[in-house]
């Protein structure tokens with residue numbers, strides 16, 4: 001990189017950030033233009049989504065490209081500037097949304113740690129769903145209340161609580177509520193209120 005004297009620097013400043021000044025500072029304008037043209041989201045497909053982390057519901061834009069082998073590669077996730085909710089901004093948690101898909105530390109299978117154990121073991125989705133279903137049934141059977149202390153029929157499950165997630169759509173929220181009420185749950189909560 002060429003040496004720039006203080007006088008050179010002032011001259012560059014007077015000329016603004018024009019090409020001559022940038023070249024004097026060692027920047028290659030041709031390279032800069034080429035770099036801009038190869039910007040890593042250039043030509044990428046733009047998809048809209050919602051941050052899954054909290055009830056604010058900030059809008060996201062995900063940029064993807066299709067590789068030559070047909071696979072889809074996620075290039076970038078950022079705040080959606082057109083959203084009236086976040087106007088392109090994301091909090092530090094939302095700004096890491098891309099790591100949900102790309103982090104090398106992402107857990108991709110159900111993990112189970114038996115009571116008293118200090119080890120996690122990988123399970124199949126089928127085995128984990130069966131285990132969860134069995135736990136729900138056991139807890140419901142053990143805590144179901146058919147009549148309250150005054151003899152009123154209540155048919156409620158007091159031993160299970162349910163909390164909905166911030167990324168629930170209205171339909172998912174409706175469905176989850178129906179299922180939980182069907183099981184007799186009375187303790188229902190939503191992250192939006194937490």
Ligand code: SF4
Pocket residue numbers: 051052053054055056057058086089090091092093094095
């Ligand atoms: S970006 Fe932050 S504030 Fe917005 S929804 Fe995600 S977690 Fe909530």
